[in-house]
Amino acid sequence: MGVKVSVVVSTCDAGPASNAMDACVRSVLEQSLPADRYEVIFADDGSSDGTRERLDAVAATCENVRVLHLDHSGGPARGRNVALSLVRGDYVYFMNQHDRLEHSALQNMYGMAVRAGADVLVGRLVGEGTPLSAFTGSRERADVIRDRLLALPTAHKLFRVGFLAENQIRFPDRPLAEEAFVTHAYLAAAVISIHAGQICCRVAAPREDPREDPAALVGGLRTILDIVEAYTPPGQRRDRIQAHWFRVLGLRRLGGARFEAMGENRRAALFTRLRDLAAERLPARLDAYLPVHLRARAALLRAGRQEELARLVAASRGTRLYAELQEVHWDQSVLTMDLAVEIVDAGGTPLRFHAENGRLHWRPPVPIEGLLAPEMADVTEAARRARMEVYVRDAESGVVYFLPVTSTVQHARDGDGVRVWAAGQARLDIGSAALGRPLRPGLWEVHVRMRGVHPARTRVARAEAPMNCAGVLADYPRRLVVPCWSGRGELSVCIEPRSFSESIALVSPRASVTHSDDDVYVVMPVPYVPPSGGPAVELVLRQLGGRGRGMTVPALVEPGVPGRVPGQLVAKVPVRRLGGEGCLGPGAWRPGLRTEGKDVDLRFTLEVGLRGHVRVRPADARSTPSLLRRIAARIPGYAALS
CATH class of the missing domain: 3.90.550.10 (Spore Coat Polysaccharide Biosynthesis Protein SpsA; Chain A)
Structure with a gap:
């Protein structure tokens, strides 16, 4: 054949x-x-x-x-x-x-x-x-x-x-x-x-060459523009394609780590050659197809104002998308996420726009005289068309699937400006999210992207408000699904945890402790408790540093309401100021769960002070207090004595 x-x-x-x-x-x-x-x-x-x-x-x-x-x-x-x-x-x-x-x-x-x-x-x-x-x-x-x-x-x-x-x-x-x-x-x-x-x-990720020759780079961009002009007649289609390459291969290179690594002479050479190319081949009408912050770069490039462009880029560094998770709940076997996304600066302050006569105008992060004409700074239509996109990414393979989202653009007065954000709801149907097919088992990260005024993307970070981490048995096929936080505090969804203990470990950062006399009760949510009650569970505690002592205590698992209220695991742990066999003493303790002879690490650390007070710390806070700190802890008023 x-x-x-x-x-x-x-x-x-x-x-x-x-x-x-x-x-x-x-x-x-x-x-x-x-x-x-x-x-x-x-x-x-x-x-x-x-x-x-x-x-x-x-x-x-x-x-x-x-x-x-x-x-x-x-x-x-x-x-x-x-x-x-x-x-x-x-x-x-x-x-x-x-x-x-x-x-x-x-x-x-x-x-x-x-x-x-x-x-x-x-x-x-x-x-x-x-x-x-x-x-x-x-x-x-x-x-x-x-x-x-x-x-x-x-x-x-x-x-x-x-x-x-x-x-x-x-x-x-x-x-x-x-x-x-x-x-x-x-x-x-x-x-x-x-x-x-x-x-x-x-x-595989391509290797970038920080020694790119500005003349050769701009020569390559000229070749691409020649191709575009040869195959597309003058008009909107040609303008949009040229604007894309101007943005990706030109304007983006005038900022970021790669630009800073070039050195002053090569930065100046790239700026000059791109300015000449823009004057010859990239008319100002193309800027209408750029996001507003890149319109500002283009305007300064065309005007030859390199120092002001550098100031603008420096002031914009760290501008990002912030995604706030407002609520997570199950609609039968579909996970619904209510989100609000907004562009913020490096310090987390929302961007504000100038409002006049019913129109919104972009305000640069630093004052630059005559930066943009009013019509080019006008983002009214871009704000109206802004939308939120949500997708899940397989943490193992990297494959991405977009989710159905309904969102609206909202405005609010804030001091002398107006904030603009998108709010909406994304729906994750485990049985059909992979282009009509079920998602494969594993950990799926939740990402958000915003299109419109200032395109950007981010992960959904840990919310201040408690999150309902109740799991559910999703249909078609019937599999346990658990919303959880990753080790970096970002929202993920785990499909088919490998064991009952691992399903609890996924949400264990929400553990808490309650003191009672000489004991402490360690409490953790349980995403899903099977009708049988699940296997017998023990809490295993190992001291970090020092003698490396360990202890094991039984844990009680109480059922919740699938998809609505998580269950609860409670373990009673003896605590003594001086420590000893069969009880917690001063220091850091690493917890795990043991079921059927197999241990699974939990994602937090118990820290015991010299007075027997126990705190839950993030999983990376595992160091044992130094000798000097333990001596200082004996001084009245020392914070660690709480």
Whole structure:
């Protein structure tokens, strides 16, 4: 039947024993597509550490593997172009040496590409970076702008080889070669498809070069603008695509850690070259498609006001999205989360806007004369369109699924300004959140993103108000689901905890203690108590430091109301000022739960003062008081004596 797909893997000095490289090789060789229907070409860019020899050994035993021995060029572009001239497949897929294909990736992508007649097929990616809105669902006919495909600029896609040849699409030999290649393919393609149903490739985070040459970088951006102008007529579509690349490859580089690491001379060179490019190729009308804080950067760039731009960037550092969890409750087996999100500065103060004649205008964090014309500072429509997006991310695989959300934009007077925030409700249906299928077991992080005035994203942090951590048995299939806080105090949802004890450990940061005579009662919520009452549970306490003493006490588990009121675990623990066998004494104690002979650590520490008072501390507060502190603790009035 012939070769259907060619996989081109760029390699260079992967290391003599690189586990990531080995995983990549295994992933491309163990595809569900029959070996005679696909080939793998390793394009090695002058490796000198044994990578070539390792790949040659693979090729010697696999008929569908070839290795290209290339002179070192410093990047993957040349190797990919050479491989393109040699591929035998109808489609080609590009990846790097630390990426991994899923077992059925080629079969799934090729099947959909043939059905849709796609020139380009975008398979679901998983990796570091922003959530990918393009994968909210599969589409046989996708649109570059509507489906936000420009946010997927890497070459991890299936390209029809004949289509690339017909349009002479190759990787240019300059910076931003990948972005240029993908932009060219997007705009020349008659059909672009999205395969979102299954993960296709796990992408390793790219290594950034802090020594980027400003002239070469801006030259690469010029190449991309040439492609956009060649394939899109003048009008809104062209303007939006140009504005995207101006924002991502230009304005964003004028701030942040990478910009600061450049050094003064290179920062000035980048500023000057971007200013010249903007004057020649990027008219001011494009700024209307930018978020307002980047409009301000663009205005200062066009005016050549580098020092004021630096002040603006410095004053804006730390601006972020704050997400407040107002309530969590279950609607049968659907977890509902009431949220409010707002942009705040580095100190946590909400951003305020200037209101005049029914319009809202952005106020820069530092006064800069003549920064923006009134119409460019006007964010009234952006605020009206602002919306909240909520998604869950698998902590293990990184896969993301967006949740249905209803939200509204709200305004309120605050001193001499107006605050703007979005409030709404997200619904997590465990049985259908994965594009109509159940979520896999494991820990799922809850993330929030806000679009509109100042796009940003964040995790939902620990709320001040108590959270209902009652679990529920979700239907289809029937599995225990527990809302909980991660070790960093961020909201997560655990599907199918591995044991009864682990379900309690997930919510154990909400533990409390109650004193009674010479005893202390340790109380913890229990997300779900089965009708049988669950297995017998013991509280295990181990002293940190010192002699490392330990003790075990029985615990009583009381049922709650599934999905509404959590159960409760109570353990009575003797406490003595001088310690001793079978009781807590001064110091820090690490608790755990023991069921059926197996121990699970809890996420807090008990700290016992010299007067026998017990406190619950976060899990990282595990150090035993030093000798000097214990001596100081004997002084009247010392705080630790509470």
